[in-house]
Amino acid sequence: MKRFFLFSFLLLSPIAVQAAPSMQEMSLKVTEEFILPAYDDFAKQAHAQSELWGETCDAEKLKPAFQKTSDAWAKVQHINFGPITSLLRRDRLYHWPERRNSISKSINKSLADKDPASLDLDKFASTSVALQGLPALERLLYSDGLLDGDFACKLGHTIALNIEKIATGTDKDWQEALVNIKEGIAHPIYFESMDEVAIRFFTEMLAGFQMITDQKIALPLSSSLKKANGKRAEGWRSNRSTRYIQQNSLALMAMAKPFMSFMPDDVEKQVVAQFTVFARAANALPLSIKDGVKDEEGRAKIKKFLDETRTTRNLLVQTFTKHLGLTVGFNSLDGD
Amino acid sequence: MDRRDFLRLGSAAFTTATFFPQLSFAGTLPHGWLNGFKDNQGRYGVAYIDQKLQAEVLFHTPLRLHGIYKHPTRDLIVAPARRPDTELYVFDVTTKSIKVITADEGRHFYGHGQFNQDGTLYFTTENAYDEERGMVGVYDVTQGFKRIAEWSSGGIGPHQMRLYKNRLIIANGGILTHPDTGRATLNMDDMAPNLTYIDITTGQITQQFSLSEDLQHLSIRHIDVDDNGIVYMGLQDQVKNRRDLPLVWKTNGDTLDMMDEPVEGWEIFNGYIGSVSTNTHGLCVASPRGGCAHIWDQTGTTYIKQKDVCGVSKNADGSFILTSGEGIVRDLDGQNQRHALHFDNHCQAV
Structure with a gap:
């Protein structure tokens, strides 16, 4: 056994490195320089997109806003930590990869049912995640003939509003969490x-x-x-x-x-x-x-x-x- | 061991499997645990952990190991390589000889295996990658681990196996991989994990369990079986869009039941269970990505915080021991030791 401890000692020989920065310093810098601007941009693009849906149902006019919102989402898509994990935000925002064409099935059902009550924004948040986010909006905008008729337009507008609500909620929660990070203290929900x-x-x-x-x-x-x-x-x-x-x-x-x-x-x-x-x-x-x-x-x-x-x-x-x-x-x- | 021996051993260990020159015990391996490791020089191997939680290197291997299994009666230790590697190591502790068996053409190992009750057969989970089928390789121990048969595992991506009486229980994780694309998951959108039972006297599938359609992206990867034949499963979320999904299940007759949600919520596991172990008193799972282990027993549920914990195994006192990537070995009574080894995913009682 002595030999093993000698062996262990040899393996543990220290390597000279300069002092590492504090975890708070790094957390704060990344939050201020990347997290907040990225979620802020996402919220802005999502807001602009939902405003546009309030004005038009012309897919060609709406597509650039969808592309900009998707670009902004791509900046934070890899993050599964903090406010995006709350209220199933991430799953509702981006149900992908989908299984068994679940997005088209959800859209087709909604378009067939034409239930106006289902488009109430609060109620919409608890509908199928396949219907709620960017992939569903993409399907409406880029599938031939799907964005047709009053209900389809209202559905698109509701999805855009839902995306905006998730994006602004996430952004706001990060702004609040910044206070904890500045003070170096735990957050009651997101980090210890x-x-x-x-x-x-x-x-x-x-x-x-x-x-x-x-x-x-x-x-x-x-x-x-x-x-x-x-x-x-x-x-x-x-x-x-x-x-x-x-x-x-x-x-x-x-x-x-x-x-x-x-x-x-x-x-x-x-x-x-x-x-x-x-x-x-x-x-x-x-x-x-x-x-x-x-x-x-x-x-x-x-x-x-x-x-x-x-x-x-x-x-x-x-x-x-x-x-x-x-x-x-x-x-x-x-x-x- | 002088410096020359040390360097010779170090360089050899990167290319070939080698026994550590001096072991602290002679003859039969005493009761304890086996755990794969990586040391601070990047070498892999198998460590023996004794009752006092002291660890000792048994041998080095050029590849990272995963599940490590001792023969039920002989001092043979067998370790199949992780996916997509093709080596199966057989270490004879008595003679200090090492045999390396290569997977059949078009097959690779998944890091887990299982002896039958009398130790005459050894089973491994394997990937028939061009056919995109999970297989069980059957090896005759009495003929020097000659591969004598293979059976369908009943799914894609078989991982851990356990034996209950004459039934081999297989966690088909559902994850399709191919050596040409490394460990990347090729079928995240149509995974279909299952738990499959095979009668080892016939090689035929006798029963299968699946999760509901909305949980098919939870890979069934690690399992254990108790004395009553109840199988406990630890799952890994492949999509990771949410953190509140149930990751620990058990068989109940012909159905699967989820375990009671931990008081702290399923979120504590961060979508990933790395090991499962059951004893006469309860169940323990470990989650390195959640930095915790969790116990279900007669007293309820217990949360144990431990960074990078993954190895979990039953202890002689009806409790459990845990090992971590930070070199910690601990029991649940406050005894713990830190070693200069990164303990790998699984800890196995011997």
């Missing part, structure tokens, strides 16, 4: 400590990389050209299958930035350089993942991007844990 805030921001960022690889790419790419199915890509109806990924990639870089300001200059440069390579690979993706997975050239570009996604994530794990004192559990990071 500054350690938790900083570490969750970090792990949500890592989960963002996994969201891209596992959900947005693996699903349509599948294991072979023969099995590829572009219609499993996210947002393919609104031609967003690549744009979502590119926007997510930019968001991950933007969220990493406030963390990186606490790193030694040379390490920060190294991470920024890798993010640049990552962004370049995202920009080189086929114009549409939906179509790109169906040809060898497109698949090669997608696989190159997958490689860079993994490299970037691994570099973040390595540098953030070493220089920022952000601990990510061995089992939590990669379980089975």
Whole structure:
């Protein structure tokens, strides 16, 4: 047994590192420089979208607002921590990937029932999550002939109002949580400590990389050209299958930035350089993942991007844990 | 061990499986626990934990291990690699010999296995990846772990297995993967996890359980069975849109029942149960992503905060021990030890 302890001692030889910033400092900087502006923008775009739905039911006029709201959502899509977890906000906002065409089924049922009472905003919040969020709005706007008639227009407007309510509620709750973060104290609902805030921001960022690889790419790419199915890509109806990924990639870089300001200059440069390579690979993706997975050239570009996604994530794990004192559990990071 | 031995052992351990040169016990492995680990130099292997919660490296392996199983009567320790790797390690503690078995063509292991009651057969969960089918590999222990048969697991992505009498119980996690795309989930939108029973005398499926349609994205991955044949299941949410879904279930006759929701809510598990263990008094699950373990027993439910905890196993006193990625081994009576090892997902009593 003595030998084992000697062995353990050798393994535990300390590595000289500069003092890590406090968890509160990092939590505050990320909240102020990324979280709040991103949710604020999402709330603004969602508000503009619902206003427009109050004025028109012309799909062509509404589509740009949908695209802007979706872009703003893409910036925070990877976050599953804090106010977005309350009141089933995330599930109601973005029911994806869907199973068994549940969104179309929900819309078709609503359009067939034409029940005006179902469009009461408070009641609408407890209807099927498949009917409540951005994917349902996309279906209405981009499916031929679906946005037709008074009830369909009212349904679209209700969905837009519901998205706005979720977005503004989330934004407001983050503004309130900022007070706790500034004071370095627990929040009664969302976090117990500054350690938790900083570490969750970090792990949500890592989960963002996994969201891209596992959900947005693996699903349509599948294991072979023969099995590829572009219609499993996210947002393919609104031609967003690549744009979502590119926007997510930019968001991950933007969220990493406030963390990186606490790193030694040379390490920060190294991470920024890798993010640049990552962004370049995202920009080189086929114009549409939906179509790109169906040809060898497109698949090669997608696989190159997958490689860079993994490299970037691994570099973040390595540098953030070493220089920022952000601990990510061995089992939590990669379980089975 | 001098510096030269240490360096030799270190470099060898990255490429091949090796026994640690000196073990503290001779002959038969004493009662305790086995746990996979990663050390601070990035080496993987298997550690033995004794009754005083001291840990000792038994051997190093070039690959990360997962479920580790001791033969019911012999000092053989068997560990299949995690997906998508293809090695199955058989360590003979008595002779200090190591045998590496490679998965059949077109198959890889999933990190879990199970001996039959007399230890003549060893079963593994495997992926027939081009066919997109879950399989059970059947190995004859008496013929040096020769693969003698394979059965359908009854689903996609089989993970942990347990044995109750002549029934092999399989958690088909429902997650489709292919070695060409690593560990990425290829079927998040049409997963169909299930719990399957196979009669090991025939290889035939005798019973299956599924969750309701709205819970099909919860992968059934880890299970344990009690003395009455009740199976307990720990689930992992693959979509992660919400945190309030029930993640611990048990069989009740022909149906599945969810366990009572923890007082603190299902949210405490952060969508992920990593290990399940039952003993004569109750059930314990561990959630590294929730940083906690949770117990259901006659006294109710108990929340145990422990960072990166995942290994859980029954203790001789009818309680449980827990291991964590931070090197902690603890029981529930306040005894704990910290080691310079990151303990991997599963802890197995021997």
